[in-house]
Amino acid sequence: MEFIFKKDYDEVSKAAAEVFVDIIKNNPRAVLGLATGSTPIGLYKELIESNQRGMIDFSEIKTFNLDEYLGLAPDHEYSYSYFMKDNLFNHIQIKPENCHVPSGIESDYNTYCSHYEELLDSAGGMDILLLGVGENGHIGFNEPDKALSARTHVVDLTEDTIRVNARFFESVEDVPRKAVTMGMGTILKARKIIVLITGENKASVMERLFNCQRMDPEFPISFLVGHTDVTVIADEAACKNIREK
Numbered sequence: 001m002e003f004i005f006k007k008d009y010d011e012v013s014k015a016a017a018e019v020f021v022d023i024i025k026n027n028p029r030a031v032l033g034l035a036t037g038s039t040p041i042g043l044y045k046e047l048i049e050s051n052q053r054g055m056i057d058f059s060e061i062k063t064f065n066l067d068e069y070l071g072l073a074p075d076h077e078y079s080y081s082y083f084m085k086d087n088l089f090n091h092i093q094i095k096p097e098n099c100h101v102p103s104g105i106e107s108d109y110n111t112y113c114s115h116y117e118e119l120l121d122s123a124g125g126m127d128i129l130l131l132g133v134g135e136n137g138h139i140g141f142n143e144p145d146k147a148l149s150a151r152t153h154v155v156d157l158t159e160d161t162i163r164v165n166a167r168f169f170e171s172v173e174d175v176p177r178k179a180v181t182m183g184m185g186t187i188l189k190a191r192k193i194i195v196l197i198t199g200e201n202k203a204s205v206m207e208r209l210f211n212c213q214r215m216d217p218e219f220p221i222s223f224l225v226g227h228t229d230v231t232v233i234a235d236e237a238a239c240k241n242i243r244e245k
């Protein structure tokens with residue numbers, strides 16, 4: 001696992017954008033794995049700008065998002081589908097049929113989750129996957145547990161995650177209790193993984209990851225130590241506990 005330390009959020013976003021721009025320039029048919037949350041917004045702004053300046057072409061790019069809340073339709077303003085359109089897809093020249101976000105309103109998730117995996121496999125798998133991290137170490141919505149699921153599946157969100165993510169909703173009661181997420185095996189199949197960690201609220205997760213040597217399902221991001229091409233890009237605020245030592 002490689003660590004790149006940057007001064008602040010903007011620098012992290014720019015460094016991540018350089019990686020994505022390179023991938024897209026080298027392979028205009030690349031398959032991107034994408035994340036939601038506040039962390040990637042700066043990177044998405046950079047990619048929009050690069051697209052508008054004609055530096056990168058999204059016309060043959062395919063995207064697969066990590067996760068979605070259960071019960072929220074794609075046009076619901078708090079859904080991840082809406083988030084992706086609002087923060088990226090509506091501002092770049094990408095084909096809507098090439099943008100995949102798991103559906104939050106399926107009746108049969110066994111069938112649906114297999115279908116999502118098959119779609120991803122038939123697109124050739126992810127050339128690069130962007131990850132943020134939850135304060136409890138979750139990636140996608142793979143929550144700390146005794147064991148983690150390999151494939152795309154439905155999860156019960158932890159009380160911690162519901163509380164932390166309530167900032168995006170009107171109230172904590174509005175936060176869905178379940179989500180659908182790529183599994184750890186799905187994530188680890190990506191050929192390259194970029195993790196963005198910014199802000200003081202991520203200092204403890206950053207410290208734990210920095211010192212991490214083994215895979216611990218109670219700390220899901222630790223599974224990334226088993227992957228050969230992971231780059232963590234973090235800002236000074238997130239590295240607070242590491243720098244103080």
Ligand code: GLP
Binds near residue numbers: 131
């Ligand atoms: C959500 C998403 C994660 C994301 C996390 C961190 O829970 N499911 O994929 O990494 O939030 O969000 P933020 O970037 O806002 O801290």
